[in-house]
Amino acid sequence: MARYLLGRLGGILVVFFIVSVVVFLLMHAIPGGPYNEDKVPLSAEAKANYMRKYGLDRPLVEQYLLYMGNALRGDFGVPFQSPTETVTGLIARTWPVSASLGLAALLVALPLGLLLGMVAASRQNTWIDYTASTISTLGLTVPNFVVAVWLVLLFAVQFKWLPTGGWGQWHHYIMPVAALALAPMALTARYTRTSILEVSRSDYIRTARSKGLSDRQIMLRHTLRNAMIPLLTILAPQIPNLITGTIFIESIFRVPGLGKFFVTSILGRDYPMIMALLLLVAVVWSLVYLITDILYVVVDPRVRLGKSKT
C-alpha cells in the first residue's frame, strides 16, 4: 500500500512537471502581453521596458527555469492583475471562498441526491419515480447559470427575500449553493437509482432476502454499499470542479472566489496566475483521483491497490 502510494505521488509530480511545461509554452504563445493598449499603441520602447520589468524579455527557457526555481521554493510571483499581493496570497484569499461554496453544494447535493435516488428506486415506475427522474433530468440539462438567473429574478428582484449577490453573511450562500448543487444532486440521484436497481437484482441480495433480513437492513448493509462503487466513479470528478470555483456562478452572485481568475488571468495575460491556477487544478485532480482509488478499497473489499501478490 505504502509503495503504491509513493508510486502514485511520484506520478503526480510527473503530471505536475508536464502540465507546467505545456501551460508555460501555451500561455506565451497567445498574442499580446500584460500591458494595456487601447486607443493608441504603446511605443516599442515602452513595451520593451514593461517586458523587462517583469523579466518577460528573457528567453522562454530561462523564464521557465526561473519560475520553477522560485515556485519550488514556494514563490509563485506577483499577479499582474493584483500587484499589491502575491499569487499565493491571492489564492489563499479566494480559494477558501470557492471551496466553502463548493463543499456546501456537495453537502446539499449528495444526501439529497442519494435520497432522491433511493426513493425513486424503491418505488420504481410509480409517480414518485417519475417525479424524481424529471427533477434529475432538469438538474442535468439546465445549466447552472440559467438556474442562477432564475433564482435572482425570483428571490431577489421579484420577492426581494435575498440580495442579488454579495458575500459575507450566511444568506449569501443560499442561491449560489442551490444553483451549484443542482447538477451534482441530479447526477447522484440518477446513478443511485440505476445502481440500486441493478444491485437489487443480484444473487447476493436474493440470498440476503432469503436469510430473512428486513428490507431496511438489505438496503443499508448490502444494496447501498455495492451501489456506491459506480457512484464514486461518477461523483469524484465533480469535486475538483466544485471546489476550485466556477466563473459563472461566482460572477453572477458576486462571490469573491477563485473562479473568475481562470478567465481574467488568460484575458489579462497574467502569466504568474495562469501557471499557479493550472498547477493547482492539476494537483487537485490528481489527488482527488488518488483518494477515489483508495476509497474503492474501503467500499469494495474485492479491490486491491498495487500489484496482485498471487
Next chain:
Amino acid sequence: MNRRLVFSHSRQSVYLALALLIALVVQACAPAPAAPTDSGAPQVAAPAGPVVNALGKELPADAAPLDQQVLVYPYSGWRTFTTIDFFQAVYERADALSDLLSDSLVRLDKNFKPNPGAATEWSLDESGLVWTFKLDPNLMWNDGTPVTADDYVATFRYGADPTHAWDFSWYYQGVIKNWTQAVNGAVPVEEIGVRAVDAHTLEFTTESPAPFLPAMLVYSNAMQKRALEEHGGLYNSDPATSVSAGPYKLVEWTKDQRLVYEINPDYKGTNIPYIQRLVVVNIGQPSQLLPAYEANEIDFVWGSGTLSPADLEIIEADPDLNAQYHPHYGDFRTYYFFFDDTKPPFDDLRVRQAFAHVLDRDAIVANILKRQGIPAYSFLAPGFPASNSAAFADTYPLDIEKARQLLADAGYPNGEGFPRLTLKLRAEGPAPTAVAQAYASALKDALGIDVEVTNMDFRSYMEELNAKPTGIQFSLISYGMDYLDPSNMLGVFVSGGRHTWANADYDALVREAGGFTGDPAERTKMFQDAERILVEDVGGVFVYHQTPGDLIKPYIKGPALEPDDNGVSAWHWPGFSSFSDLLSGVYITNEVSNYRQAPD
C-alpha cells in the same frame, strides 16, 4: 439573453425548479437582515433645521439625513481593478468611482466647459508655447502637508516614466515638450515640459501651440510626491498608505468585493460634495447590473456598452425604469468600420465606396440600437465642436445598385473573385456585435461577399491591430473623446496611429488646425475640411454615434442633473470624479427611504 423571455416562456420549468429549490432552500423565506423596503415604508420625517455635512455644506431641504447620504455605485467585477488613480493605469480602474483623492487642474461642468479646479487661473505667454497655472494655495493633503507644484510635476514625470509604461502615455505625446522622448527613454523624465516655478506655480511647455491644453488637462489630478517615492504608484490601493487632498478619502478596499470612500473633512478645495459616503460594490458581470438596480442594491447603472438590447427592452416596457433612464452624449463615441487599405481589395477606393453604400444605418438604429445610438455619417457626433454631421448625410447614402456597380467596376462583378472576409471585433458587447452581424449579412445579400464575424479578446485584437503590417483587414471599432476638441477625435486617423488609412492633406489640416490660435471659425473650417477628406476617401464607414443612457434612482437629484445648455439632463461624462463638478452637484433626497435603508 433576454431574461424576461426565458422567464415567461419557460414558466413551467421555472415552477418545477422552484418546487425543488424550496426543498433545497428551506430558509429562503426568512427575510434577509437588510431587506429593502419596496413601498409603504413611512417617510423619514425631515429633521429640524438644515442638515450640514462634514465639510460644512448645507444640504437642500429635501435631502435625506446624513446616514443616508450614501451613493452605492457598481464596479465591473470582470475587469482588472488595481488602482483608483488615472496616472497609475487608466484601464485598470474597472469603471469604479476613482480619481477622487486630489483635484485636477481644471474640471468640467455639465456643458463640458473647463473651469478652474486645483488651478485658480492660467495664462499663455507670447510664444504661445508656455502655460502658467496658478495652484490653489489652500489645498492640503490629509497628512497635513500642503499640495504643491512639485506633486503635479512628480505625477507628470511618473506618467512619462518609461519603466512605468503608463497605458495612457500617448495622451500627452506630441503636446507636452519632450514627453515622447521621455516615454521612449531618449531623455530623462526631468526634461519634460512640466516645471514647478514656485510652490504654487506650475509651468507647461508644449511642442507646438496647443490652444486645447486647458481642456486636455482635465486629466491632471495629482498624486502625492512623497507617497509615490515611498510606496510607489499603488499607494492609493491600500487605505493604510493612501493619502488624499481631494473631496473624499479611501477608508476600505476589500478586494473583489467593495471600496468605501468617506468625505475628507480636511478637503480645502472648491469641489465640495453633498454626499457623505461612497460605497463602490463589485457587480460581477454586466448582466447583473439591472437585477441589482431593480433590487435597490445599487443607485446607478452606467449604460455605456453594458446594458444589452434585452435590458433596454425591459427598461422601455417598464414606466418606472423608463423614467429613470437618462440618455446622453457619453464621450461622443463613434462606431465605424475600417479597412486595411494598403492591400487589395481595400486599396481600391471603389471597393470602399461600395461598402459604404451598403450600410443601412436607419435599420441598424431602429432594430438594434434603439435609444443607444443615432446614425453617423461622419466621425464627429452632433454637439461635438466642428461637427458637420448633416453635410455628410448624402455622401454615401444607402444605394445597393450603385454599390454593385462600383464593385463591378473594381473587378468584382456580383462579388466574384472577392476574397472571403473576416470582420474582427475587439471584445465588443451585444449591440456592436449585432451591428457587425447585420452588416455582414447585408454585404452577402447586396454584394455577394462572404463575411465571417469574429469577436476577439481585447489583447489579441490590439496585438493584431498594431502589428506592422497590421493583422486586421476589416473591422468594427469605436473611438470616444478624451477632451472636447476636434484635434483629439480626428487625431486617431492621422497617419502613424492605429489605422493604415493615410492622407497627407488630412494630416496637414488636422495638425495645423490643432495648433491654430487665430479665428475659431477658421479653425473649425480646417477641421471640417479634414473630416471631408476622411469621409469621402472612406477612411472609415461611420455607422453610429453612441448615445448611452444611465439608470439613476429617482432619489438622486441636484443641480448637476438639471438640463444642460442643450436641454439634456443626465449623468454627464466624465462622471463622478474630480474631473467634473458633477461630484459637488448631486445629493440623496429623503425619497431614498422608500427604497433602501442606509447601507453599512
